[in-house]
Amino acid sequence: MNAPNFSAPSLNILVVDDQNATRVALAAELDRVGHRVLEAGDAEWALQLFARHRPDLVLLDVEMPGHDGYWIAREMRAAEPGGWTPIIFLSRMGQDQDVWRGIEAGGDDYLIKPVSPMVLHAKLRAMLRLAQMRQRLVQLSEELRHANNQLHQLSSVDALTGLMNRRALDARLQQEIEQARRDGLPLTLVLCDVDHFKRYNDSHGHVEGDACLRSIGRLLQETCRRPSDCVGRYGGEEFAMVLPNTPRSGAMTFARALMRTVAHAQLPHHDSPVSPHVTLSGGITTCVPDASTTAEGLLIRADDALYHAKASGRNRFFSYEMQMDTEEHRHGLMR
Ligand SMILES: [Mg+2]
Structure with a gap:
């Protein structure tokens, strides 16, 4: 009997x-219906062709x-971890246990020789369908993984500056409070914002305003040199920094270094009553966390301190615990 001419996709x-x-x-027979065929007469050659051509x-x-064939099938399976090439066994033996052995060895189907062309083509189609479904699954799970990554990025990264967003920063602050409590080490939280940023946007425009926030974000990131320090955009023109193992005096030194870095960048601000350049005001709180310390409590203290810095003339960082700002700190050191 002549085999029907299937219009199936061409396979290797x-x-x-x-x-x-x-x-x-x-x-x-396979060639007759348009498949490309590789032939091997022994195990070694079969494995070489399998590795080289990925049929x-x-x-x-x-x-x-x-x-x-059982041994070859096991070798092929071992050579493609995570992959799956359909394997159909051909055998003159048709006992139940032979079929069982074949499937156990990693085969997907079992044909008894001599193979009828019609059965062969039907099996190929079935295997192809499975292979396509599997391929689609692999592709879907890859898409899913990618989408999950993006979602994670979106949920933890600030789109404008690429820094952590408020949500990620809150989670980090919580973690660092717990860590500092366990270690008995001081933890510092700094909140800062760009002085007269509304005036900046009004005089420079919003596109420049966004660029300014990106620049500030970069400068803050540069100043947070230790791997454990982290900086995030807390919202609008407000940024926050979590500095583990940083005592009050160290926090003041950090704030002054930050102000120097920003001053050195000389980002123009055409409409600031404080300076011709962009300046920051900041609030600092430092403590060795105990059982009563909460992220919310630290944020309130840092915000109070920030308010104080603004009220004292801006372009300075005020420490809640030291009741002193970076200007007074500098003069104190010079005395
Ligand atoms: Mg043989």
Whole structure:
């Protein structure tokens, strides 16, 4: 009987059989319907072709001298961790236990020789369908992974500056409070914002305003040199920094270094009553956390201190615990 001419997609098929006549006949039949065929007569050559050409499907003779088909199938499976190339065994043996052994060895189906062309093509179509479904699943899970990554990024990164957003920063602050409490070390929280930023936007425009926030974000990031320090955009023109293992005096020194860095950048501000350049005001709170310390409490103290810095003339950082700002700190050190 002549096999019907299936219009199936063309596949790369590896045919492994030690008997030339069988192999050539199978190859001819597959070739007749448009598949590309690779032939191997022994285990070593079969594995080489498998590794080199990554066929879409393998037809694998069970009974071969030396390594048999079961062994080859196991080697092929081991050579493609995470992948899956359909393997169909060909055998003259048709006992239940032979079929079982074939599937156990990593095969996907079992054909009894001599193989009828019609059954062969039907099996190929079924395997192809499975392979396509699997491919689609792999693709979908990859898309899902990508979407999850994006979602995570969106939920923790500020889109304008690339710094942590408020949500991520709150979580980090909470973590650092717990860590500092366990270690008995001082923790510093700094809140700061750009002085007269509304005037900046009004005189420079919003596009420049966004660029200004990005520049400030970069300068803050540069100043937070230790790997454990973190900086985030807290909202609008407000930024926050969490500085583990930083005592009050160290926080003041940090704030003064930050102000120097920002001053050095000389970002123009055409409409600031404080300076011709962009300046920051900041509030600092430092404590060795105990059982009563909360993130909310620290934020309120830092915000109070920030308010104080604004009220004292801006372009300074005020420490809640020291009741002193960076100007007074500097003069104190110079005395
Ligand atoms: Mg054989």
